[in-house]
Amino acid sequence: MRSPAVPDPLMAPPPGVRRAAGPPRAGLHPARAMAADNRYWKRPFGEERATCPDTVDDMTAAITRPHHPRHHAGGTPWAAARALAHRVAEPLGLVEVPLTGAAGRTLARPLAAAVDLPGFDNAAMDGYAVRGDGPWRVVGGVLAGGPGAAPLAPGEAVEIATGAPVPAGADRVVPYEVVARHGAVVSASGDGAGKRHIRRAGEYVTAGRPVLPAGSVLTAAALGLAASVGVDVVTVRRAPTVRLLLTGDEIVTAGTPAHGQVRDAIGPTLTALLRAWSADLVDVRWTPDHPAAVTAAAVERSLSDVDVTVVGGASSVGPADALHDVLTTAGATIHVDGVDCRPGHPQVLASRAGHWLVGLPGNPYAAMVAAFTLLQPLLAGLAGRTLPALPRVCLDGTPRVHATATSIVPVRWDGAAPSVVDGARPGHLGAAALADALAVVPPAWRPGETVELLLLPQ
Numbered sequence: 001m002r003s004p005a006v007p008d009p010l011m012a013p014p015p016g017v018r019r020a021a022g023p024p025r026a027g028l029h030p031a032r033a034m035a036a037d038n039r040y041w042k043r044p045f046g047e048e049r050a051t052c053p054d055t056v057d058d059m060t061a062a063i064t065r066p067h068h069p070r071h072h073a074g075g076t077p078w079a080a081a082r083a084l085a086h087r088v089a090e091p092l093g094l095v096e097v098p099l100t101g102a103a104g105r106t107l108a109r110p111l112a113a114a115v116d117l118p119g120f121d122n123a124a125m126d127g128y129a130v131r132g133d134g135p136w137r138v139v140g141g142v143l144a145g146g147p148g149a150a151p152l153a154p155g156e157a158v159e160i161a162t163g164a165p166v167p168a169g170a171d172r173v174v175p176y177e178v179v180a181r182h183g184a185v186v187s188a189s190g191d192g193a194g195k196r197h198i199r200r201a202g203e204y205v206t207a208g209r210p211v212l213p214a215g216s217v218l219t220a221a222a223l224g225l226a227a228s229v230g231v232d233v234v235t236v237r238r239a240p241t242v243r244l245l246l247t248g249d250e251i252v253t254a255g256t257p258a259h260g261q262v263r264d265a266i267g268p269t270l271t272a273l274l275r276a277w278s279a280d281l282v283d284v285r286w287t288p289d290h291p292a293a294v295t296a297a298a299v300e301r302s303l304s305d306v307d308v309t310v311v312g313g314a315s316s317v318g319p320a321d322a323l324h325d326v327l328t329t330a331g332a333t334i335h336v337d338g339v340d341c342r343p344g345h346p347q348v349l350a351s352r353a354g355h356w357l358v359g360l361p362g363n364p365y366a367a368m369v370a371a372f373t374l375l376q377p378l379l380a381g382l383a384g385r386t387l388p389a390l391p392r393v394c395l396d397g398t399p400r401v402h403a404t405a406t407s408i409v410p411v412r413w414d415g416a417a418p419s420v421v422d423g424a425r426p427g428h429l430g431a432a433a434l435a436d437a438l439a440v441v442p443p444a445w446r447p448g449e450t451v452e453l454l455l456l457p458q
């Protein structure tokens with residue numbers, strides 16, 4: 001039972017409530033040793049290098065930036081951390097949902113056609129369905145959705161609309177553009193040996209055949225395809241339930257912050273990302289740094305509740321950063337403790353009995369980087385999807401690169417090659433807000449080498 005002195009850990013601040021700044025973060029705190037496991041990683045993992053054509057290859061852009069000693073302790077290499085977050089996730093159970101509510105969900109079973117597509121022989125062009133060689137006698141007309149026409153005899157034609165059922169016996173449809181009509185007689189005005197312009201029943205797919213494999217995301221086109229083949233209900237993976245826990249005495253959720261206070265930027269960013277990643281965001285809660293038992297109780301409860309708890313802040317080594325201790329006390333397994341990337345180094349992936357926790361750094365751009373590193377792959381794994389493949393491209397411009405860590409750099413992709421958006425700072429989303437993607441720049445990248453891109457949802 002919780003002590004009555006400890007406020008409800010999952011109590012969100014009422015909208016508009018401004019909180020006073022918490023107690024100052026005074027006093028020395030022993031830096032935590034990096035997880036011994038991380039020393040296993042001796043060299044970059046999965047960071048392929050390829051060179052762009054026509055670029056200078058003999059320059060170096062490696063600029064080593066000063067970092068706190070903990071940074072130099074390393075961490076799981078970026079690509080390995082991303083792959084691990086996907087690999088450790090067991091796909092969630094199956095649910096049946098109506099097509100109307102299935103956008104973004106992941107098929108748990110192959111999607112099979114319930115009907116032939118097209119369902120019947122139909123016209124691909126507006127014109128005349130004809131039988132035999134012309135000229136033809138027009139014996140009627142047929143519209144899409146209307147009653148069909150009687151079978152054609154040789155030398156007969158019916159005027160026909162695109163999508164209307166082609167009468168039995170018709171060889172082809174002659175488009176209006178290439179016929180001449182005189183009274184009840186039409187003749188081909190051009191080369192009569194053109195295309196048939198008839199879409200035959202089952203030409204696209206026949207009933208019972210799979211049209212999409214399990215693991216496919218129900219995109220806009222996939223939803224339309226499912227409807228085309230007569231499907232109303234799809235079997236998908238349950239959407240992972242997610243709670244966003246924001247930590248920090250200084251955090252306010254609305255209005256203009258007072259001196260010492262900071263407006264929450266992680267909540268709005270993560271809410272949008274989680275929507276794009278088809279997670280079921282259950283709620284966004286706030287816990288103060290003090291007393292630490294509040295965060296502990298919130299994490300404890302959340303680890304028995306939702307599929308994924310995302311904690312904003314509390315991941316580093318400061319006096320108020322309680323997450324590691326909380327996870328240890330909760331008996332959680334820590335899979336990733338620090339990732340060798342800039343920004344976003346202090347991120348955490350942990351689990352307990354099928355419940356997951358992703359700890360994001362408090363700095364908002366670093367939090368966004370961490371969400372792409374650990375959270376997106378985890379959600380993909382839970383949804384039974386493959387790890388999203390990253391396009392590999394040449395960059396326009398030279399980003400700041402780190403000698404030993406992966407740099408995650410906002411880029412704008414409105415030309416042939418994405419160009420670097422300058423001014424990215426861990427605590428500021430200004431550059432990311434102007435970007436279309438984040439470039440994954442491997443350690444000691446050199447101009448002319450390609451990079452992978454994490455595409456930002458709109």
Ligand SMILES: Nc1nc2c(c(=O)[nH]1)N[C@H]1C(S)=C(S)[C@@H](COP(=O)(O)OP(=O)(O)OC[C@H]3O[C@@H](n4cnc5c(N)ncnc54)[C@H](O)[C@@H]3O)O[C@H]1N2
Nearest residue numbers: 068070262263264265266313314315316321361362363366
């Ligand atoms: N001695 C060390 N200090 C720090 C290290 C380190 O390795 N050794 N790492 C730095 C890096 S890198 C980051 S990132 C931060 C991560 O800190 P935490 O995850 O523990 O987060 P906080 O300390 O609570 O906050 C950091 C920063 O972010 C602001 N913040 C927090 N939450 C939000 C939010 N929801 N919206 C907007 N801004 C937020 C907070 O006010 C702080 O300014 O640690 C460095 N220190």
Ligand code: MOO
Nearest residue numbers: 343344345366426
């Ligand atoms: O990496 Mo911190 O994650 O630089 O702001």
